Amino acid sequence: MANMGSDSRHLLIPEVDHEINPGPMNIQFDSSDLRSKRPFYIEPTNIVNVNDVIQRVSDHASAMNKRIHYYSRLTAPADKALIAPDHVVPSPEECYVYSPLGSAYKLQSYTEGYGKNTSLVTIFMIWNTMMGTSILSIPWGIKQAGFTTGMCIIMLMGLLTLYCCYRVVKSRAMISSVDTTTWEYPDVCRHYFGSFGQWSSLLFSLVSLVGAMIVYWVLMSNFLFNTGKFIFNFIHHINDTDTVLSTNDSNPVICPSAGNGGHLDNGSIIFYANDTGLQQFEKWWNKSRTVPFYLIGLLLPLLNFKSPSFFSKFNILGTVSVLYLIFLVTFKAIHLGFHLEFHWFMPTEFFVPEIRFQFPQLTGVLTLAFFIHNCIITLLKNNKNQENNVRDLSIAYMLVTLTYLYIGVLVFASFPSPPLSKDCIEQNFLDNFPSSDILSFIARIFLLFQMMTVYPLLGYLARVQLLGHVFGDIYPSILHVLVLNLIIVGAGVIMACFYPNIGGIIRYSGAACGLAFVFIYPSLIYIISLHQEERLTWPKLIFHIFIIILGLANLIFQFFM
Amino acid sequence: MEESGSEKKMEKENPGPKMDPPLGEPEGSLGWVLPNTAMKKKVLLMGKSGSGKTSMRSIIFANYIARDTRRLGATILDRLHSLQINSSLSTYSLVDSVGNTKTFDVEHSHVRFLGNLVLNLWDCGGQDTFMENYFTSQRDNIFRNVEVLIYVFDVESRELEKDMHYYQSCLEAILQNSPDAKIFCLVHKMDLVQEDQRDLIFKEREEDLRRLSRPLECSCFRTSIWDETLYKAWSSIVYQLIPNVQQLEMNLRNFAEIIEADEVLLFERATFLVISHYQCKEQRDAHRFEKISNIIKQFKLSCSKLAASFQSMEVRNSNFAAFIDIFTSNTYVMVVMSDPSIPSAATLINIRNARKHFEKLERVDGPKQCLLMH
Numbered sequence: 008m009a010n011m012g013s014d015s016r017h018l019l020i021p022e023v024d025h026e027i028n029p030g031p032m033n034i035q036f037d038s039s040d041l042r043s044k045r046p047f048y049i050e051p052t053n054i055v056n057v058n059d060v061i062q063r064v065s066d067h068a069s070a071m072n073k074r075i076h077y078y079s080r081l082t083a084p085a086d087k088a089l090i091a092p093d094h095v096v097p098s099p100e101e102c103y104v105y106s107p108l109g110s111a112y113k114l115q116s117y118t119e120g121y122g123k124n125t126s127l128v129t130i131f132m133i134w135n136t137m138m139g140t141s142i143l144s145i146p147w148g149i150k151q152a153g154f155t156t157g158m159c160i161i162m163l164m165g166l167l168t169l170y171c172c173y174r175v176v177k178s179r180a181m182i183s184s185v186d187t188t189t190w191e192y193p194d195v196c197r198h199y200f201g202s203f204g205q206w207s208s209l210l211f212s213l214v215s216l217v218g219a220m221i222v223y224w225v226l227m228s229n230f231l232f233n234t235g236k237f238i239f240n241f242i243h244h245i246n247d248t249d250t251v252l253s254t255n256d257s258n259p260v261i262c263p264s265a266g267n268g269g270h271l272d273n274g275s276i277i278f279y280a281n282d283t284g285l286q287q288f289e290k291w292w293n294k295s296r297t298v299p300f301y302l303i304g305l306l307l308p309l310l311n312f313k314s315p316s317f318f319s320k321f322n323i324l325g326t327v328s329v330l331y332l333i334f335l336v337t338f339k340a341i342h343l344g345f346h347l348e349f350h351w352f353m354p355t356e357f358f359v360p361e362i363r364f365q366f367p368q369l370t371g372v373l374t375l376a377f378f379i380h381n382c383i384i385t386l387l388k389n390n391k392n393q394e395n396n397v398r399d400l401s402i403a404y405m406l407v408t409l410t411y412l413y414i415g416v417l418v419f420a421s422f423p424s425p426p427l428s429k430d431c432i433e434q435n436f437l438d439n440f441p442s443s444d445i446l447s448f449i450a451r452i453f454l455l456f457q458m459m460t461v462y463p464l465l466g467y468l469a470r471v472q473l474l475g476h477v478f479g480d481i482y483p484s485i486l487h488v489l490v491l492n493l494i495i496v497g498a499g500v501i502m503a504c505f506y507p508n509i510g511g512i513i514r515y516s517g518a519a520c521g522l523a524f525v526f527i528y529p530s531l532i533y534i535i536s537l538h539q540e541e542r543l544t545w546p547k548l549i550f551h552i553f554i555i556i557l558g559l560a561n562l563i564f565q566f567f568m
Numbered sequence: 569m570e571e572s573g574s575e576k577k578m579e580k581e582n583p584g585p586k587m588d589p590p591l592g593e594p595e596g597s598l599g600w601v602l603p604n605t606a607m608k609k610k611v612l613l614m615g616k617s618g619s620g621k622t623s624m625r626s627i628i629f630a631n632y633i634a635r636d637t638r639r640l641g642a643t644i645l646d647r648l649h650s651l652q653i654n655s656s657l658s659t660y661s662l663v664d665s666v667g668n669t670k671t672f673d674v675e676h677s678h679v680r681f682l683g684n685l686v687l688n689l690w691d692c693g694g695q696d697t698f699m700e701n702y703f704t705s706q707r708d709n710i711f712r713n714v715e716v717l718i719y720v721f722d723v724e725s726r727e728l729e730k731d732m733h734y735y736q737s738c739l740e741a742i743l744q745n746s747p748d749a750k751i752f753c754l755v756h757k758m759d760l761v762q763e764d765q766r767d768l769i770f771k772e773r774e775e776d777l778r779r780l781s782r783p784l785e786c787s788c789f790r791t792s793i794w795d796e797t798l799y800k801a802w803s804s805i806v807y808q809l810i811p812n813v814q815q816l817e818m819n820l821r822n823f824a825e826i827i828e829a830d831e832v833l834l835f836e837r838a839t840f841l842v843i844s845h846y847q848c849k850e851q852r853d854a855h856r857f858e859k860i861s862n863i864i865k866q867f868k869l870s871c872s873k874l875a876a877s878f879q880s881m882e883v884r885n886s887n888f889a890a891f892i893d894i895f896t897s898n899t900y901v902m903v904v905m906s907d908p909s910i911p912s913a914a915t916l917i918n919i920r921n922a923r924k925h926f927e928k929l930e931r932v933d934g935p936k937q938c939l940l941m942h
Contacts (some may be wrong), residue, residue, distance in 0.1 A: 066852070066854065069855070073858075076862070077627075078627065080870075081631070094759065134776070
């Protein structure tokens with residue numbers, strides 16, 4: 008769920024008047040200026056269920072509401088004596104949008120129900136939120152599915168997830184009995200499926216968040232390791248790509264998993280036997296044994312912050328990283344040239360068949376790559392011309408599909424196949440460049456910084472959703488928060504040590520989380536609402552059940568293929 | 569508008585000579601002679617002008633607030649122009665230094681509070697020398713027969729020394745005239761202090777006040793009209809004023825258990841402050857007392873517009889039934905039943921029968937009785 012808290016909604020952006028401040032204690036000086044008064048409104052609540060644990064309006068806001076109503080009866084309207092000053096009215100809630108493997112940032116909320124973003128800005132925001140670290144696994148996914156199959160699947164998945172996203176956006180309009188202007192998608196689920204819908208959407212949302220955080224930890228360990236290695240090698244003038252299968256080039260492409268029978272290289276093989284300095288370095292700077300732990304000291308304190316709004320200011324890093332990756336891939340492609348051969352069913356020494364049966368792995372990755380269904384409603388709310396919502400959404404999805412296709416196809420096609428096999432494409436395609444490669448070093452640094460700023464935000468969102476729903480308070484005590492953070496960080500460290508295959512983690516968590524938000528809920532809710540309006544026809548029913556089956560198959564086949 | 573309508577009404581009813589509120593510094597000393605309220609016990613609400621007493625009084629007692637009257641003699645104008653419930657006329661006499669007397673009929677606030685307590689609101693200190701003179705000349709009258717002194721401090725005040733000085737002079741007067749009075753100090757407008765500094769600043773003030781109040785004992789509260797602290801402070805004050813409150817609570821518990829209620833609340837009649845309550849299980853909303861109080865006071869205001877008075881209320885749906893009814897002469901009771909199958913008549917009969925027991929308890933000199941569990 009993207010919307011945080013359940014306090015009052017729809018408040019003016021406060022014009023904080025920093026006038027003469029007469030003392031250190033004072034919050035506000037003379038509050039007789041009526042123009043600066045914030046409006047205060049809460050949804051009317053009815054006690055319909057004694058066991059309604061999760062309230063949309065907090066007790067504090069409800070008490071304040073009654074107080075303000077009562078006080079307004081005691082004075083004449085022109086009297087300013089008992090009008091609530093700004094500092095006692097709850098401040099506008101912080102609204103975060105996030106896509107698990109993309110960006111997370113704080114959204115400016117607008118009043119009057121509509122926003123001021125032009126179509127271009129909305130399209131860019133959707134693209135920016137979805138784009139992220141899933142780009143790194145797309146070439147590997149294409150390799151797993153086969154080139155032709157991969158391209159077709161990317162386009163088809165884009166269309167399918169776009170249709171499901173469209174269903175999500177339209178879901179609120181079908182509910183006529185209740186005022187849904189402040190609702191996000193989990194609220195719609197709760198409306199149709201009761202508390203089961205709420206808890207399950209919470210669970211799946213957490214699956215996506217924790218999965219994303221684990222992927223981030225693995226990637227951050229990887230990038231930190233490579234950065235450290237680059238700096239060390241640069242200082243000591245060591246060149247160690249000879250040990251690994253690579254192209255003969257000034258800027259080689261390597262195949263890390265070739266010589267080790269499928270195991271990933273966790274550190275360079277020690278062959279400078281008499282160089283104790285390098286030995287020491289290898290011992291203390293190991294991708295799976297030590298670096299993940301160093302990250303703990305860096306990131307665990309950041310996770311405990313009460314408010315991560317500081318981190319959401321670095322949102323621009325994500326865009327810069329993606330643009331740089333596009334540039335990097337283009338440059339490398341120009342440099343390496345194209346190496347494509349089409350074999351339809353039989354694998355050769357250097358190439359993979361065009362159609363492979365591991366294609367579900369690609370669909371798993373793409374489910375998370377195209378995931379924005381949890382906050383698309385909020386993003387489109389700020390669109391100036393609401394009637395263009397569907398058009399803007401489609402354009403954004405098309406751009407995302409094109410970006411993924413571009414990077415995936417270019418990396419796959421330009422991968423130097425005569426010396427190396429296409430099978431060498433790593434789950435993180437930057438791993439195919441040695442740590443001495445300057446361009447990829449820069450890419451790793453960008454991504455490292457970007458992930459370090461998004462990681463606390465994702466942690467905050469996971470904490471707010473889980474603790475807010477289970478304990479009713481988003482910061483019950485430092486102990487609760489610390490335990491939760493340790494669990495999440497621990498999961499990340501364990502995965503980084505024993506299963507650092509980001510492609511695997513992405514496809515499992517993507518298929519699981521996408522099952523609910525992308526496939527089942529939008530279709531099921533559409534079928535139910537049509538049935539309630541008695542507009543359900545057989546073709547629609549069959550089509551949407553087919554979508555649900557696709558989602559289930561997507562998840563099941565992750566375990567078999 | 570409300571106030572102008574009532575003013576017109578007042579003018580029609582008082583054909584007698586009008587009092588001109590004195591503005592500016594009067595020549596010579598003028599003094600007001602209080603009407604004959606010497607026999608009734610008083611609750612004094614005192615504090616510097618502008619410390620928030622009038623708003624506080626309006627909120628707690630559900631009176632319409634007076635217009636902005638920050639000029640001299642604010643509280644006297646208050647009594648003249650505000651619309652009061654349960655008001656009665658009294659006679660005031662104005663005596664000047666030469667000895668001439670003028671009498672006026674003035675609306676006098678007479679809010680019945682916890683039996684026979686009368687609330688008096690006085691501005692204490694400030695630049696108005698008129699009030700100063702009046703204060704000193706009428707000191708004994710003001711401070712005689714005082715049951716409770718509630719002194720309001722503005723936490724933002726720049727003149728702490730002066731505030732303490734006036735507070736101490738009030739205490740001296742209390743010591744002379746009503747040494748048994750209970751003293752409460754409210755550190756008000758706490759919402760204007762940064763949240764993380766509130767505890768610290770309040771503790772400082774509390775220590776100072778405790779020290780200054782010796783040999784009298786004072787209880788301190790921090791309050792703000794924008795959160796629940798005002799209601800809680802006044803509820804605590806009321807709780808301490810009830811003589812046999814522990815016994816009341818025990819009987820309330822027995823009552824609740826007998827009728828199988830989820831929660832039973834006892835409210836003070838004029839202010840709907842919670843005197844005591846019993847709940848059989850944890851309730852989620854900690855703000856519910858203040859919310860109910862605000863809702864009912866708002867409803868009472870609406871009723872008074874129709875010249876009707878609120879007596880009782882029943883709220884029922886498939887999950888619960890709640891009954892609010894007059895209980896004893898000073899209290900209202902609220903009973904919440906979560907078993908909606910119990911018919912209303914049964915609960916109302918129970919309340920009616922319990923009323924007699926609790927009436928006897930309220931009489932201070934009455935024999936001690938307990939509700940027996942059958």
